[in-house]
Amino acid sequence: MNVLQVFGANLRQLTALRGPQTLVAGQLGISRVQFQRYLRSESFPKPNVLQRICRFFGVDARILTEILAPEQLARLQNGRAIADAPLRGDLGMQEAMAYACPDQDYFTPSRELPDGIYQRWRGAKSRLDCAYVSLIQIRTLERARVVRSFDIRGVCDSKDRVTGRQREYRGVLLHCxxxxxxxxxxxxxxxxxxxxxxTPFELNYQPAAVGFSCLARSAMPDHARITRSLLLHVSNECSARLRAGRQSGFVPWDQVPKQVLPLIAPQDERF
Structure with missing residues (x-):
């Protein structure tokens, strides 16, 4: 299902909890005709309208990407918001983390690797003749530190058309x-x-970190599963971020910047 279909399906479920569609449209301040288009997955709301819809139903923007689970709808029917409630896959993950980390605190404050946008350099896992560079965001939620990024289309193994959501990966950053x-x-x-x-360090007076990356998957011919990895902080200036974004993709080894190359391809190193 695409974003329009997911949103329409979720909106139909949410509306059914509140009453007649005409009544809900009026409460939202949306014309009946336009609201029907949303319900039929024919149209997508503007950001301010989407925000109004989310606040009205007590949900968040995940209604665009993931179908609401029965337990979430039950919470809503009982008058409780689910903006902060876990989705179906998160329930097991939260249970596992609560068991695995009963008293460890991996989110102690640190200035070594501040929140922001980073350029991530590593050896390409699918092309041994190249390095790979992408942008990754590190940010702090209420307490936990998380990461988010997207792979370029050429990285994905699938020959089918790959959507942005399928190329996305998110994660958690643990301070050991x-x-x-x-x-x-x-x-x-x-x-x-x-x-x-x-391991964090400074490069040209900017936050950076160097180490290695391991991809958990089966062995494949001419593919790597373990590579060196480097994070370079990108300044908050729009021009710097655009410039870093344009560099994303596969980079032949002889075109990797001199300051980066020895950090992601040390000579005579074997894993």
């Missing part, structure tokens, strides 16, 4: 005694898991 560990969870259909270990 010896550095940082990033666990990245890739979207369906790949559903890979990547682990990255990083």
């Amino acid at each position: 005694q010896a550095g940082y560990v990033g666990l990245y969870f890739h979207s369906e259909p790949g559903r890979h898991v990547t682990m990255t270990f990083l």
Whole structure:
């Protein structure tokens, strides 16, 4: 299902909890005709209208990408918002983390690797003759630190058309005694898991971190599963971020910047 179809299906379920469609449209301040288009997955609301809809029903923007589960609808029917409630897949993950980390705190404050946009350099796992560079965002929620990024289309193994959601991966950044560990969870259909270990340092007076990345998947001919990895902080200036974004993709080894190359391709290193 695409975003329009998911949104329309969720909106139909939410509206059914509140009463007649005409009544709900009036309460939202949306014309009946336009509201019907949303329900039929024929149109998508503007950001301000989407925000109004989310606030009205007590949900968040995930109604665009994931079908509401029965337990979530039950919460809404009982008058409780689910904006902060876990989705179906999250229920098991939260249970697992609560069991695995009963008293450890992996989110202690640190200025070594601040929130922001980073350029991530590593050896390409699907092309051994190239490096791979992408942008990754690190940010802090209420307490936990999380990451988010997208692979370029050429990285995905699927020959079918790959959507942005399928190329997305999110993860958690854990602060350990010896550095940082990033666990990245890739979207369906790949559903890979990547682990990255990083040691922070400064490069040209900017935050950076170096380590290695391991992709959990079966061995494939001419593919790597473990590579060196480097994060370089990108300044908040729009021009710097655009410039870094344009560099994303596969980079032949002889075109990798001199300051980056020895950090992601040390000579005579073997894993």
